[in-house]
Amino acid sequence: MTLTVVGSIAFDAVETETDKRERMLGGAAVHFSLASSFLAETRVIGPVGDDFGEEEYAVLRERGVITDDIEHVPGGKTFFWAGRYERDVGIRHTLQTDLNVFEHFEPKLSEASAAADTLFLANIQPDLQRAVREQCTAARFTALDSMNLWIDIAHDSLLRTIATVDCVILNDGEIRQLTDEPNLVRAARNVLELGPRVVVAKQGEYGAAMYTEEGVFGLPAYPTADVVDPTGAGDSFAGGFMGCVAAHEGEELTDELLRTAMAYGTALASFNVEAFGTERMQTLTGDEIAGRVAELERISRFDAAPLALRA
C-alpha cells in the first residue's frame, strides 16, 4: 500500500466573488496527497523553497503523508500561483504564476519512493514524468496528468510518456485537444491506442467518465450547492482514485475496482471544493468520505426494469 506522487508544491492566492486568501498551501502534489492519504500511505515528491516551513510540513504530516522526499532548495522560493474565480466558479483567471524552484525541478526518487506500488505523475513537463516513470520499475499501476501547455509545446514527448503509463487522467477538453478529436468517445479510444488501458476524463461539475477495454463508466459529480474554491479539485480527484487503487495492492485491477476508485475520486474532489485550499481536507473524516461515496451510489442508481414497448 505505497503510493508515490510527483508534482508541484505551492503557495496559492485565491479570490472569489465573496472572499479571498492571500497565501495558502497548494499545488497538485499537495492536493493529491491529502486526498490519497485517506486511502493509502502516500509519499510526496516536489520542490520547495526557504519560505516553506514547519506549518506547511505539519499539514501534510498530520494526514500521515510522508514528506521525506520533499526537496528543499536552499535560497529558493516556493512555486506561487494567484487566481481569481468569477461568480460562475467555472470561469477562472490566472493573475500570477511564479515558478520559482519549480522551474528547474528535477525529481529525485529515494529508494522507498521508487519502490512504490502505485505512482502518480502530476502535471509536470512530460520528459520529467517519463524519467520518473522509468525509475519506478516495480509499479503495478501508474497514471499521469498533464495540461494544455504540454499538449501544445511538448506534444511528442507527452505521447511517448503516455505510452509508458497504465492510466491517463485528464480534463475532457485536454483529451480532445491531445487527439484533435472533438468526440470524447473517439478521443478516449485514440488515447487508449497510445498504450494506457484506462482513460479518465474529468468533466468538472458534470462528473467524470472512464474508458477501458471493457467499455465506458460514467459518474455524475456530487451536486455541491456551495463551491467555495475549485482549485485542486482535479488533483483531489486523482488522489482519491489512485489512493483507492493503492489500497487494493496485490489485488487484480478489475473494472469494478476502477469504478469504485472513480467514486472515491469524485467524493474527495467534492469535499476539496467546499473550502479554500486545503482547509476542508484538514477537517475531513473517513466517515464523511464513506457517506459521500454511498450517496453517490444513491444519486446514480436507477431501475432499468423493461417496459412493454410499442415497437
Added chain:
Amino acid sequence: MTLTVVGSIAFDAVETETDKRERMLGGAAVHFSLASSFLAETRVIGPVGDDFGEEEYAVLRERGVITDDIEHVPGGKTFFWAGRYERDVGIRHTLQTDLNVFEHFEPKLSEASAAADTLFLANIQPDLQRAVREQCTAARFTALDSMNLWIDIAHDSLLRTIATVDCVILNDGEIRQLTDEPNLVRAARNVLELGPRVVVAKQGEYGAAMYTEEGVFGLPAYPTADVVDPTGAGDSFAGGFMGCVAAHEGEELTDELLRTAMAYGTALASFNVEAFGTERMQTLTGDEIAGRVAELERISRFDAAPLALRA
C-alpha cells in the same frame, strides 16, 4: 396512456462536416412524438402548411402517432429551419428560420387531446403554453420546455407558466439563465420553488440531471462515437421521459419511476443523433431501446463497498 404534445412541426435543412439534407421532417413536436410513440399513444398538436403532405403524415402515423389535431393552415407554409453543425457537433449555426404558419399558431385542443393524462408543452411562447395547460384540467403530469428567447423577452410569463406545471425540462444553461444563478444545484432548487416538483437539466453529451424534493439523480449520456445530427435530441429526450411517465398511467409518480423515465429519455435521445432528422427513429425497434436502457444501467453502476479509511 394518453400523451399530448403541443409544439412545432417543421421542415429542417441540416449541414454537417461530411453530409447534408436539404429538407426533412423536423420540429420539436415531431421529434418528441416519434420518441414517445414507443412508450405511449401520443397525440400531436401543431400547425402545418400546404407543403406538408401525406409523406410527412405517414412518418408519424407509421409510429402510431395520432395526427388528428395537426392544424393545416390553408395557403400557409410549414415552419422551416436551416442549420449547420461544425466538426465539433456541439457548435451549431442557425442559417435560416422561417416561422411561416408557426408565427400565428394558436393551439386548439380537441376533446381527446385536452383529456390527456400526460401533457408536454414543447418550446412555444409561454402565454400559449399556459393557455394549453389550463385546458388540460385532467392531466396527472405536465411538463414544459422553453428557450433563451422566452427567458429574455417573456420572463414573467414563463415564470407564471412554470408555476402551473409539474416538471420543467430545460438545458442546464437555460436553467442558470432563467434563475440568474451559475450554480446548477441552486438554480434547480430555485426553479423547484416556483412550483414544479421535478426539474430536469439536459446537459447534452454529459447526460442529464433530475432534481426533486427527494434529491438529485444524475445519468451520463450514452457514449456515442458517431453523432451525425444532434437536431431534436432534447425533444427526443423529453419524448422518452414523458412517454415513460404516460406508460405508467394510474401509478404513483415515485422518484424511482422518474429515474427510469430519465433513462428512457437518455436512450431515445442517443438514437435520435445517430442519423439525420427522423431517419433513425423510423427504423428503431423496441428491443434496441430496451437494450440501450440496460446498457445505461451497466454504464452507470458501481460498487460503493466501503474501504478501511485512514482517518
